[in-house]
Amino acid sequence: MRSREKGTLLPGPTVIGPSLLAQCRIGTPHHTPSPASTSAYSSHSIPASSQTPAVARGTIQRAERFPASNRTPLCGHCNSIIRGPFLVAMGRSWHPEEFNCAYCKTSLADVCFVEEQNSVYCERCYEQFFAPTCARCHTKIMGEVMHALRQTWHTTCFVCAACKKPFGNSLFHMEDGEPYCEKDYIALFSTKCHGCDFPVEAGDKFIEALGHTWHDTCFICAVCHVNLEGQPFYSKKDKPLCKKHAHAINV
Template identity: 60%
Template sequence: MADLAARCPGQKPQSQPQLQPRNPGLVRERAWASGRVGSLQGCGGGSPLGAPNSFPFTALPPYRGRYLVALGHAYHPEEFVCSQCGKVLEEGGFFEEKGAIFCPPCYDVRYAPSCAKCKKKITGEIMHALKMTWHVHCFTCAACKTPIRNRAFYMEEGAPYCERDYEKMFGTKCRGCDFKIDAGDRFLEALGFSWHDTCFVCAICQINLEGKTFYSKKDKPLCKSHAFSHV
């Protein structure tokens, strides 16, 4: 005689990883004006970004020539520079962080997250999975090495597997129907075998034995009534 409690459902897939562009909340902008003349007097009292000779775009001093506008301020092109390396940011994008501006390489060194697998900085598309950040090409199925990207995956012994390989490597067959127990199916283990919850029934009367007392004879489950009968 044995008491059987229904086992928890089969392993469910982990939450699908999320793909995002790196640091979507950061500013990346550039605006140009050529030969524009400001109309208001006075300098802006210094730049909050630390670049010299910048002034609020809404309060431009009289000025002729080329200048650029970024983050609400106007700059001489040669003075709009990276706070880290001093590179002129006249061409290309930039990042703003904590009141300072950076060229993309310097920003990556200081603020870009690291990949949980290769430990290198993530400078392109970023993946969030298992409460960590990854390069897309680094978060792969442990069996086929294919990037999982935004597909569901399953964990086994601390490693992620795509659904196909997980089923192939770790899937089991039901003792009752001889069909595969798919990931996510409810199942239980009894008599040394795995069963769909709906397949674990008395071998004679077919009453479901999930969570009930059962008996066995020749590896077949029996209800109490038929365990002691001569049928």
């Protein structure tokens, strides 16, 4: 039997297509790229089909005061005409004495408030009854909320496990239960093609041969560069060779 150095004939490699990528990742000795997750960013905005301006859930707002004038708007609370100074908030007008927290009844005329389920609340009541808890810092989230991994996060708390930069509205990859940005995921975990040294990305066809992973288009004879996908090949100095160049000296 010839040694591999002198050109051992090996069976053609198996090409693994995109549809098998996820299955091949399980139980393989090396890491196979996994698809990026979908974007995790959410601001609880009102659906685009709504005519109401989108305001992020939990956004801290403040009513605007207007002096008495010839305007006679209707109060958003009692639906009566306002004759005198009034407040404007959430696109509606209010009697100053009727713009109060829905729970504790504190006046919101001159303080910040949060809208929730078509009602207004002072910051304290909103935080107590509605604000979600951040999975990282375990404090209440006031304002924009990041939804990821079945948990809620501050937008500044959901970060790459390696570089610690927030994901914002970017995609991310999961590895061992930790999220990674595209750059760090590729640098730390991606399988690189032995032929071109570029990552084998999710969806790429690849070949496992000679103890390495190759793009199907990179698995070629080291001498004449003919593609060896699905073909018997020889190996010399850890390089694939076609039958014609199996005994080539300069490899």
